[in-house]
Amino acid sequence: MYESNFEICSHFDYDGTYIGSRPYGEGHINSTFLIETTGRRYILQKINTAVFKEHQKLIENIVAVTTHLHRRIIASLGDPYRETLTLIPAKDGKWVYEAANGDVYRMYLFIDFAVSYQKVETAEMFYKVAKAFGQFQNYLKDFPAEKLYETIPDFHNTVVRFAQFKEAIEKDVVGRRKMVEEEIQFFLQREKDASVILDAVNKGEVPLRVTHNDTKLNNVLIDEKTGEGICVIDLDTVMPGSMLYDFGDAIRFGASTAKEDEQDLSLVSVSLSLFEAFTKGYMEKLGDSMTKKETELLAFSAKLMTLECGIRFLTDYLNGDIYFRIHRENHNLDRARTHIKLIRDMEDKMDEMNKIVYKYSD
Numbered sequence: 198m199y200e201s202n203f204e205i206c207s208h209f210d211y212d213g214t215y216i217g218s219r220p221y222g223e224g225h226i227n228s229t230f231l232i233e234t235t236g237r238r239y240i241l242q243k244i245n246t247a248v249f250k251e252h253q254k255l256i257e258n259i260v261a262v263t264t265h266l267h268r269r270i271i272a273s274l275g276d277p278y279r280e281t282l283t284l285i286p287a288k289d290g291k292w293v294y295e296a297a298n299g300d301v302y303r304m305y306l307f308i309d310f311a312v313s314y315q316k317v318e319t320a321e322m323f324y325k326v327a328k329a330f331g332q333f334q335n336y337l338k339d340f341p342a343e344k345l346y347e348t349i350p351d352f353h354n355t356v357v358r359f360a361q362f363k364e365a366i367e368k369d370v371v372g373r374r375k376m377v378e379e380e381i382q383f384f385l386q387r388e389k390d391a392s393v394i395l396d397a398v399n400k401g402e403v404p405l406r407v408t409h410n411d412t413k414l415n416n417v418l419i420d421e422k423t424g425e426g427i428c429v430i431d432l433d434t435v436m437p438g439s440m441l442y443d444f445g446d447a448i449r450f451g452a453s454t455a456k457e458d459e460q461d462l463s464l465v466s467v468s469l470s471l472f473e474a475f476t477k478g479y480m481e482k483l484g485d486s487m488t489k490k491e492t493e494l495l496a497f498s499a500k501l502m503t504l505e506c507g508i509r510f511l512t513d514y515l516n517g518d519i520y521f522r523i524h525r526e527n528h529n530l531d532r533a534r535t536h537i538k539l540i541r542d543m544e545d546k547m548d549e550m551n552k553i554v555y556k557y558s559d
C-alpha cells in the first residue's frame with residue numbers, strides 16, 4: 198500500500214517530498230488516503246468507478262463546482278483553500294490519474310485543523326452543520342445547473358429505488374431473502390410514500406436546485422477550534438435536486454441517537470432536539486427561499502430519505518454487498534435495521550417534527 202501510493206502520488210503535482218500514506222475517513226464509497234509530504238498533507242482518493250461509471254463527467258462537475266465555490270468564498274472574504282475542496286492536478290495537466298490497471302485517482306488539498314464526525318456530539322454542532330449545508334446551497338444558487346452531469350442517474354428517485362429493491366428481492370442472488378422477510382415487508386408497506394416528493398417536483402411545487410445530495414454529517418469538516426462547519430466535502434453527487442433531499446438525508450444520519458450501523462436497536466431513535474437544531478440552522482440560511490410545499494414536506498423528507506437509504510442498504514444486502522463498503526458480516530443488514538427503527542420513531546414523532554418546522558418558518 199505504502200509503495201503503490203508513492204508511485205500513484207508521483208503522477209500528481211504536489212509540494213514537497215513524499216513521506217507516507219494511510220487509509221483515512223469512514224466513507225462508504227471511495228478509497229481515501231491521507232498523504233504526508235515534507236510540504237503539506239493531501240487527500241488521495243481512488244474513485245469508485247463501479248459507482249461512478251463516467252469518471253470524466255464526475256471530475257468535470259467537481260472542477261466546475263469547486264471553481265464556482267472558490268469565487269464565491271473569495272467574494273465573501275473567506276479562505277477558499279479551507280472552505281471548499283481544491284483539486285491538485287496530475288503532472289500531465291489532467292485532473293485525475295488513470296493507472297494502467299484502470300484505477301482512477303484524484304488528489305485534494307487536505308484541510309488541516311478540521312475534523313469530520315460520525316455522530317453528532319451536541320445540538321450546537323448540528324445547528325452549525327445545518328448552516329454549512331445551507332450556505333453551500335446558497336453559494337450554488339447562481340451556478341448554471343445545465344452544466345452539471347447526472348453522475349448517478351435517479352440518485353434520489355425513490356420510485357426507482359423501490360423498483361431496484363423489488364428486483365433484488367425477486368432475484369435473491371445470494372439466497373438471503375429468507376432471512377429478511379420481515380424487513381422486506383416493512384419497507385414494501387411504505388411504498389406509497391416513494392413518489393411524494395417526485396410528484397411535487399413534477400407539479401412544479403418543489404423547485405429543482407443545485408443540491409449536494411449526500412449530506413451526512415461526515416461530509417462536513419468542522420473547525421477544531423471554533424466548532425464551525427467550515428467545509429462541505431464529498432462533491433461527487435452535486436446535481437440538480439430538491440433541498441428536501443439534503444435536509445432529509447442530514448436528519449437521517451445526524452439526528453439519530455445512535456450510529457448508522459448500531460446493533461443495539463434500543464439505542465436508536467430520532468432526537469427531537471437534534472431535529473430542531475438542524476431545522477433552525479437550515480431555515481436561517483434557506484427559509485426565505487423555501488416554497489410553501491417545501492416547508493410542508495420538510496419533516497416528511499426526513500422519513501422519506503431514511504426509507505430510501507434503508508431500502509438501499511437492504512437491496513445491497515440482498516445483492517451480496519456490492520455497493521456500500523462493509524466491515525463485518527451483515528453490516529448492510531444492521532444498517533437497514535437502524536433505518537427501520539428510525540422510520541418507526543419518526544412516524545410516531547411526525548406531528549412534533551412538523552410543529553418544529555412551523556416554529557421556524559414564520
Ligand code: ADP
Pocket residue numbers: 221222223224225226227228229240282305306307308309313415416418430431432433
Ligand atoms: P466517500 O465518498 O467515500 O464518502 P469522502 O470524499 O467523503 O469519500 O471522503 C471520506 C472521508 O475523508 C471524509 O468523511 C473526511 O473525513 C475525509 N476527507 C475527504 N476529503 C478531505 C479533505 N480534503 N480534507 C480533510 N479530510 C477529508
Ligand code: GN1
Pocket residue numbers: 223224225226227248410411413416431433434446457506
Ligand atoms: C454513501 O459516500 P458516503 O459514504 O458519503 C452514499 C450515500 C448514502 C450514504 C449512507 C454516492 O455516502 O448516498 O446516503 O453512503 N453515497 C453514494 O451512509 O452512494
Ligand code: MG
Pocket residue numbers: 224225415416431
Ligand atoms: Mg463521504
